[in-house]
Amino acid sequence: MNAFYNKQGIGDVLLVQLQTETPEKILPEQNGDVTLIKDEAGEIAGFNLFNASSYAELPEGKKVEVTEALVTSLQNALSKNEIDFTLEVDFSPKFVVGFVESKEKHPNADKLNVCQVSVGGEQLQIVCGAPNVEQGQKVVVAKVGAVMPSGMVIRDAELRGVASSGMICSAKELALPDAPQEKGILVLPEDAEVGSAFQVKA
Missing domain, CATH: 3.30.1940 (Nucleic acid-binding protein fold)
Known part of the structure; x- marks a missing residue:
């Protein structure tokens, strides 16, 4: 919600x-x-x-x-207002620390990679176009349902025929202060806890 x-x-x-x-x-x-x-x-x-x-x-x-x-x-x-409807809300964090388990070239796009990302208790397949994404990184993942600072809502998608559930984020997309302008995801320190919430200001 x-x-x-x-x-x-x-x-x-x-x-x-x-x-x-x-x-x-x-x-x-x-x-x-x-x-x-x-x-x-x-x-x-x-x-x-x-x-x-x-x-x-x-x-x-x-x-x-x-x-x-x-x-x-x-x-x-x-x-x-006499509406018989029960709200069922998922309170789990939508921005979490993820671990890139694997990275493979997208079969239909030269600049895209298909990543398997562990977010603690589940694994997500995310198509990522960042030039610096690599296996073994700790990253910030916006899960399906997350609202980015820009107002964009993250949805399940299919990019060039490959399913993608979530987004690996850059500092700029997260509206972090002093975010670099060049393209690339935010790589977190090794001691970041996989699956823990990452605070994002709306």
């Missing part, structure tokens, strides 16, 4: 995204202060909560940290 709030830009409306993919066809349904966003199959892809500041404490800024307190407030808001 991702949440966005920009009171100056669009008013007192909280935008809540429940699916990583944007539906091709959107079917809105209004219930009081809530507009449900449904896909063609009738599944709730997200919702807009109007008069949001009366339901939850919201910081100024586009990206809102999804906490248990926020989810509780949103669940109460849905109930007050």
